[in-house]
Amino acid sequence: MTTLLETRYRTVLRLLPAYYRREREEEMVETYLWDVDREVQDQSRPTFGEVASIAALAVRCRLGAPGAPRRYALLGSGVRLFALSALLLQAASAVVSPVLQLTWAFTRGASGRRMFLTEFTGRSTTETVVAVLAWTLPLLWPVAYFALVHDRRRLARYAALGAALPALWPLIRAIGSQAGDAAPPGLPWYETSAALLAWLPALALCAAYHRDAPGARLPGGSPGLVFLAGCVVTGGSLVLLPGVADLVWAPATAFVVGTAGWLVWRARGKDRTAPGAGLALAALGLLLLAVRVASLYPWLHVPGAAALLGGGLGQTAAVALLTLALAVAGGRDLARR
Template sequence: MTTLLEARYRTALRLLPAYYRREREEEMVETYLWGVDRDTQDQSRPTAGEVASIVALAVRTRLGAAGAPRRYALLGASARRFALFAVLLQAASAVVDRVLELTWGTTHGPAQWDLFLTRFNGHGPGNSVPVAVLEWTLPLLWTVAYAALLRDRRGLAGTAAALAALPELWVFAAPFVTDAYPPDLAYATANGLLAWLTVLALCAAYHRDAPPAALPAGTPGLVYLAACVVMGASQVALPPLSDSVWAPATAVLLAGLAWLLRRPRTPDTAFALAALGALVLALRVTTLSHWFGVLPAVVRFGSVVQAAVLLLLTAALTVVAGRSVRERAGRA
């Protein structure tokens, strides 16, 4: 007769995918019940640590643990690609923004330098010097996360990414604890989703059973440098269009087009680029909708075109990746 404790364990184990439960459920239940007096099993329940370990195992088995079926292996590979690409995108974006900001401030006279320093002088709504310094410096840790991930230092990569993403949470909290102005909710939400979905994918997909991170082409340093050059050039060459989304969106567009033109095509990379494109598209749309009424006509036109191309590219990547999956399944 099944006891209440056994039923509770089996309920928790339903978090695991079916293929894993078929192979391991009975063994796991026996292990959990080993040494527990049967007379007390109707008054007991799984511990928080046991449930947490089952949740962690569920993440690993659904994101491509060893021996996982093809669809779970693809999901895990796609999540790892997304995490790597999103970390790279935000690392290059943070560096380029700060380099260009410093360059502008130091080359356009004292007035521009003073304007740059105003964010750090403690004046203005919600302007705390330590907070301003952290908001400016923490995003640079995306570069640390990128380097650590490609050196297979997963703990350091996850910690650095989480710290780099903290400013995207602070914008929501600041109006409640300081006199800072509330953010544009749609844009701040899209920006926060990009940052924290990256952290989540990084920590979940690069579990202990996952293979080391690897770029689909190029060496880590050259790819990072190329991303910085592309973003920087897109801002310098078209300064009227250079809001905070223009350069990342340009980089995603070029990466997606390059993938569509290469052979062979891997569906995990396509799904990762499509997910990243969808998040950047959300940033593009929220930025455009917030400022549409005050933007010059050329900027509105450029932003609308970029949004349309991002939408088409994301759809094309998804379609091509889906077709590739079906073709591989047919050959298997």
């Protein structure tokens, strides 16, 4: 007779994909019930640790664990490439932005240095700490990138999660300020999309680069050269076109240049990466497109913002077209394979 505890274990095990349950469900249920007296099984429940362990195993099985069916292997490959590409984009922006900021501040004399320091002084203790963390924690993005490509996965996970933390503060502050207004609060679109751009790659990194996953591999070039190229494109877009640059301009430009280059490289038949690269880059493009549109919306009715709007709308069109092209290319790759 089936006990209530066994039924509960089988319910939790439904988190696992069907192929894994067919092979291991009976063995796992016997293991969980082995040292539990039958008299108390109707009053017992799976522990939190057991449920968490099964949930982690379910994620690992669906993201390309050994012996997984083809669709799960492809999903895992795509999620890993998405995390790596987004990590590279964030890492390049995290290095270029403070370098240009410090260069500007210390080449403008005392006034420039004072203007830079006002970001961290003259505030409450909480705001000062938040400002310092918001300036320093994003520097963990390149740490996470280089740790991942050198197969230091635990360091990469912790660094990515730490680097994504500053993206939560503007969202929390926006929600808090709207909660105090008399009018019904609306969704802070830009803060939400920016937080997703930071946290989805970090969470994808934690989930897809499990202990059974293959190592990180870029579509082309050595990790250092690709990172340097990303920094050059990101910084050049800010230096050459400062009048149209906003917070999204540099990473979106790097995405446009990088994905256009990848499409040309793929068309020449030189792409040897795992399947799913096109769809992974298309997913990153959708995230960037959401941030790009959300950042432009507040400027639509601001006088004198024609240059910024023109550049932003042109960039939006480029990101949208490339995202569509990447989705088509990725779909064709999967159909061929």
